[in-house]
Amino acid sequence: MSKTTLPDYVTIALGLQSSKLSVTPAELHGLLVGMLSGGLSISDKSWQPLIFDYTNDGMGWPDKALKYAESVLSVSIDELTGTGMDLFMLLPDDDADLMEMADALSEWVNHFISGLGLVNVALKGASRDVKEALTDLEEISKLGIDEDDDLQEQADILEQVIEHVKACVLIIHAEFGKKPLQEKTAPTIH
Structure with missing residues (x-):
């Protein structure tokens, strides 16, 4: 598990809105x-020009919003390159409306897929597991909640879907993501 945690969803949402950026915290985190x-x-x-182009017509972000993005990026790097298998997603709090949670998850997944595209990941040579994970993510990005169905059951299913998204992300990152440089140590001679 990461030593630091993602910033609060609402705080980041307000910071992005006050900076006149039309990106949600879920979209930002998914993209990164x-x-x-x-x-x-x-x-x-190198991530900054990509984010600026994608979210703000190439214009830089105000310092406050950039600090939020840097914080989210830093935590994400720690989680993805650490030894743990935990990935926390920047989604509304658990007490948020089910529709809001489902929409945020869909935004997160859509922007995750866009983030892969922004860095031109070579998916043609991807493993079968990665291709399957991407297919699952594309289906999840179309997620919707039926208000006429049992909302508690759908909330439970949504939790399962969130866990599946995390697993898909970790599979993709394991194949394409950068790993931190390991310091080479001289072998111990006995």
């Missing part, structure tokens, strides 16, 4: 995780 999972460098700021 998609870029990281597609092989984006984890040691420079």
Whole structure:
């Protein structure tokens, strides 16, 4: 598990809105995780022009919004390159409306897929597992909640879908994502 956690969804939403950016926290996080999972460098700021182009017609972001994005990116790098198998998604709090949660998940997944595209990940040579994970994600991106069905049952299913999304992301990242450089140590001679 990461030592740091993702910033609060509502705080980031208000910060992005006050910066006049039309991107939600879920979209931002999905996009960044998609870029990281597609092989984006984890040691420079090459992500910034991609985000600016995709979300703001190439214009830079105000400092406040950029700090939120850097915080989200930092936590995501820690989670994806760490030893744990946990991935936390920047979605509304658990007490949010079910429709809002489903919409945010759909936004997250759509932007994750877009993030893979932004870094030009070579999916043609991808493993069967990665192709299957992408197919699942494309289906999940079309997620909808039927208000006429049992909402508690749909909430339970949504939780399962969120866990499946995390597994798909970790599969894709394992194949294409950058790993932190390991310091080479001299072998111990006994």
